[in-house]
Amino acid sequence: MTFPWLTTLIALPALGAVLTALVPSGRGTLAKQVATGFALLTLVVGALISVQYLFDVDMGVKPETYEWIPEFGASWALDLHGISLALVALTVLATPIVALAMWHEAEDEKRDPKAFFALLLVVEALTLTAFLSQDVLLFYVVFEAMLIPLYFMIGMYGGPQRRYAAVKFLLYNLVGGLAMLAAVIGLYVESVNSGNPSFYLPDLIALDIDTTTQWWLFIGFMLAFAIKAPLWPFHTWLPDAAAEATPSNAAFLSGVADKVGTYGMIALVLPLFPDASREAAPVIVVLAVVSIIYGALLAIGQTDMKRLIGYTSISHFGFIVLGIFALTDQAATGATFYMVNHGLSTIALFVVVGFLISRRGSRQVDDFGGVQKPAPKLAGVFLFAGLSGLALPPLSTFLSEFLVISGTFLRYRPAAIIATLGIVLSALYILWLYQRTMTGPVRPAVEGMPDLRTREVAVVAPLLALLLVVGFFPKPLTDAIDEAVGPTLVEVGVDQPEPLAPVAEHVEEGTGR
Amino acid sequence: MNAPTIEYAELAPLITIFGAAVVGVLIEAFVPRKLRHTIQVGLALLALVAALVQVILLAGTDMVAAVGAVAIDGPALFLQGTILVLAIISVGFFAERRLEAGGDAFAPAASSLPGSEEERVLVRERMLQTEVYPLMLFAVGGMLLFPAANDLLMLFIALEVMSLPLYLLCGMARRRRLLSQEAALKYFLLGAFSSAIFLFGMAFVYGYAGTLRFGEISEALTANIGQDGILLAGVGLMAVGLLFKVGAVPFHSWTPDVYQGAPTPVTGFMAACTKLAAFGALVRLFYVAFGGMRTDWQPMLWAVAIATMLVGAVVALTQTDIKRMLAYSSIAHAGFVLTAMVAADSSATAAILFYLATYGISTLGAFAVVTLVRDSGGEATHLAKWAGLGRRSPVLAATFALFLLAFAGIPLTSGFVGKLTVFTAAIDGGAAPLVVVGVIASAVAAFFYVRVIVLMFFSDPAPEGPTVAVPSLWTAVGITVGAAATLLLGIVPGPLLDLAQQASIFVR
Secondary structure (H helix, E strand, O other), rough: OOOOOHHHHHHHHHHHHHHHHHHHOOOOHHHHHHHHHHHHHHHHHHHHHHHHHHHOOEEEEEEOOEEOOOOOOOOOOOOOOHHHHHHHHHHHHHHHEEEEEEOOOOHHHHOHHHHHHHHHHHHHHHHHHHEEEOHHHHHHHHHHHHHHHHHHHHHHHHOHHHHHHHHHHHHHHHHHHHHHHHHHHHHHHHHHHHOOOEEEHHHHHEEEEHHHHHHHHHHHHHHHHHOOOOOOOOOHHHHHHHHHHHHHHHHHHHHHHHHHHHHHHHHHHHHHHHHHHHHHHHHHHHHHHHHHHHHHHHHOOOOOOHHHHHHHHHHHHHHHHHHHHHHOHHHHHHHHHHHHHHHHHHHHHHHHHHOOOOOOOOEEEEHHHOOOOOHHHHHHHHHHHHHOOOOOOOOOOHHHHHHHHHHHOOHHHHHHHHHHHHHHHHHHHHHHHHHHHHOOOOOOOOOOOOOOOHHHHHHHHHHHHHHHHHHHHOHHHHHHHHHHHHHHHHHOOOOOOOOOHHHHHHHHHHOOO | OOOOOOOOOOOOHHHHHHHHHHHHHHHHHHOOOHHHHHHHHHHHHHHHHHHHHHHHHOOOOOEEOOOOOOOEEEEHHHHHHHHHHHHHHHHHOOOOOOOOOEEEEEOOOOOOOOOOHHHHHHHHHOOOOOOHHHHHHHHHHHHHHHEOOOOOHHHHHHHHHHHHHHHHHHEEEEOOHHHHHHHHHHHHHHHEEEEEEEEHHHHHHHHHHHHOOOHHHHHHHOOOOOOOOHHHHHHHHHHHHHHHOOOOOOOOHHHHHHHHHOOOHHHHHHHHHHHHHHHHHHHHHHHHHHHHHHHHHHHHHHHHHHHHHHHHHHHHOOOHHHHHHHHHHHHHHHHHHHHHHOOOOHHHHHHHHHHHHHHHHHHHHHHHHHHEEEEEEEEEOOOHHOOOOHHHHHHHHHHHHHHHHHHOOOOHHHHHHHHHHHHHHHOOOHHHHHHHHHHHHHHHHHHHHHHHHHHHHOOOOOOOOOOOOOHHHHHHHHHHHHHHHHHHHHHOOHHHHHHHHOOOOOOO
């Protein structure tokens, strides 16, 4: 009997959530400490697990399978591969940071912080389960169940329009989820008809489904993931949710939780429905390119900082989806790597904007100006986070964006060229935002704005450090991802276009050495 | 002519319940008023528990008893067991006396005129209505017999035995008595009408097959006598009677009024148990007796299922009363069960059994929560009054939210597994379009469930909002059991699914 590492990884935040909820009310600080402690503990376990995959040290991490609903052939089946490793690492890293960032947010809304922190851990546990699950029913269950705690987090702790935003978030995602439910059942019935009723992912991948059925099931799954991810034209819930949720919650939502959507595309949709994916790829690529440009253009036009970052996320999710459906090794590796980097960069942006909002009491761009004089450090981290958003080398976001675009170029040249325009636009929205808020004459209301506090430094420093370190040493992670992406694309059965240069070389170039 | 043999041992649960009901009537006549409440509650609980034990002991039986009139098989026993469990919890809700000052949810005397001096005197003297317990036992007896009935005559008798006490129970609310009596009258008139149609259909079927037994009707179908017109008319008319009882569109119009007007513990009991019993009877009749002509009745059920899901979900959107909203939600759920029924095989039966059991227990819990939210006029059922409940009593609001999420079919609740099983059965049975409609209806339905959650948790409480009454142990235990079952069956549904699968074969 080996140690159940993966189940432990999920159980820790779940246990933490229960214990946080059990803290007597009125002891807000204790609840926060318990929650953050468990988030850190999860990080430690996650780090130990990652070591095995990143540096080939045997830690005894094994796939785990336990019976769950034998009547359906559903099981608690967990496994870790390069794609999930990247996202698990992101999740366990992001959660303690977000917990620390949201320290005072509940009190600012005059609410008990206990539930906020407990719900965060619940979402962490569910997100980790989604990334590790090898069972489609289990994936579906956590994919849907995750909506409820997030819904309460937005609806109970957000801004003035939070009820509207929370309901919109839930209904959009529920509709997608229900379409996926029909497809999950359809997939299961296919397995029943083949004589082996199962929800186990490898069993389902091995099924030979005719193309018409594949198309229907593909639509069901993709609708759910495209809403979650969110892809234009299913994106309209995200700006509202991002604007109304507390900054840290918005960070976790678009930085981590929404990655389940893009993860589902690459880890479930591609291998399960290869024919449909191949045929639909051009359509999805067009939608992705529209997302990139549309998100960037709307971000430029925003006057609300959180909404602005929400739209930049739509643009970035466009890049991720583009990379996945370009169906080349390089683009898919880049897209997966992008998910991690976008997570780090978006969290950094939201969190820093959160610092600004909590100081000034407004999220309007116009209410700021000249912040860099009273708070130079704050302006500095804001610029750093912004530059990671526009993918400046040598930050890690650059490498992923480059891989996606060069990988796409091999198959869809026009798409890659238009997507490049997105990079230009991203420079515009980030730098213009910086210029309007940080430079220029100091506004009266901004005068005397305190600079970064110790807790805030502790929140931002690891994010910025990671963006830099992963940018310089991406190889262990990209190698692990590349190893998992290859077989997925073989499953889809597309011919790999002759790369202009092997991935490894790009990685070397990306490090600037 | 030989005297018919009766298998007393196998019919023991029915005999226990009916016997206890008769004893209950005698208690009303001979026991002093003061003692009646205690004795009636005790007797009802004792009888229900005894019957449940007998049903459990009968598990695995597969036979036809009482000269072919009563089937003792998996589906019958599964439903009987579930109905008994739900009825035991319901007795607790009936017996709750802490919510109304000096009384329970029932009018002290149903015969006293609303608003009259007589009524005031009875209320002042804290008279308790105890006839509800024998009435409930009779209804439970009918419900146990209904899904087990294996010939047309027994089916009709069970229908009436089940329905008549329910008509009475509906009219006995302590508060808003005119509304309650109106509901009872509506239910009675429409119910009597549908029973007549049902009886008319029975006559046609008898005319076609020349027999009342389900098994023999099935044989007559294969013999193909001709005269299909008579048969189809008979099947159609009988379907009307049964679809009325399950609350399917277009025979649903009684549901919201009756659910709203009836005393809430009765509403919960009725919503949970009647639906179980009626679906049990519907499925047995259509699978066992009319199974050979499924291609004829499947299109009808397709239409009814689609209409039921959509009307239930869409009309629920406009409701402002929590009981009416739950009524429309129960209509939508009837539609979901019908999607599985269209599939017509043993996996469909298992799916229906599981769905009914989980739906029943969540429904009972939800209505029990409704009884606790009160203001000076009794239960505060208007949705606006539920605003901010999550801040005032987070535990109660969270429990109600759990029930709503289960109704919406969110994962990790029993409602999700139920929906998964019925939709799987439907797709497996070639009814994929029905599932698409089901999914759309679920999305619409999710909106109004979520609306209540928004109201409870995200809205500020109204200044003169209702209070949450502290219930006695009866209600507290009942709600806890309901919530625990809802959650547990969502996470580890295996054992119950297994049981439903084992119990899914009809005796023929």
